[in-house]
Amino acid sequence: MAYSLDGFCDDVRAILSERDDHDGRQEVRRKLEVLLGDPGFRAAYLDSDEDGMAQIYEDPDLRFCVLTYNMAAAHSSPPHDHGESWAVYGQALGHTDMTIWSQPDDGKRIAPKRTYRLEAGQAGLFDVREIHSISYCHGAKFVRVTGVDMSDQPRRVFDPETGEEHEVASVGTSRK
Secondary structure, eight states, rough: OOOOHOOOHHHHHHHHHHHSHHHHHEEEHHHHHHHTTTTHHHHHHTTOOOEEEEEEEEETTOOOOOEEEEEOOOOOOOBBBTOOOOOEEEEEEEEEEEEEEEOOOTTOOOOEEEEEEEEEEEEEOOOOOEEEEEEOOTTEEEEEEESGGGEEEEEEEOOTTTOOOOEOOOOOSSSS
């Protein structure tokens, strides 16, 4: 049975209207795995050869966003958070290694707590202020759902070697 972007966004809206908490976001993660399995969605939004990210939906009331990523080159992000937002990542092609880092306390440096790999069809959640990093292979394609449009949200970036933390502005989408 087909599961469209519209159906997914309707479900996310219903979930977050009832419970915008960790358990609700886990439901969003599970729904994203269903969406990733739909050939029509993949053909419409992920089969492009155009490199970069594109915002394909922003909810006018709840403000959650759906973005697609088509990444020609492999890349690893530094440990960071999404500020007051959360993010659900769903792998469509290739893989992404996801690392959750410890929270800094008493001036201690952050350290990796858990690393796992997302394969095609799988999704993972990074909750509000959860420090994480991602490392994806060349040709990776994935979907990210965020609690708000991240293009105007500050976030923290960490250097695990020095323990330094700084706030940066997030990047916007390269194509819409």
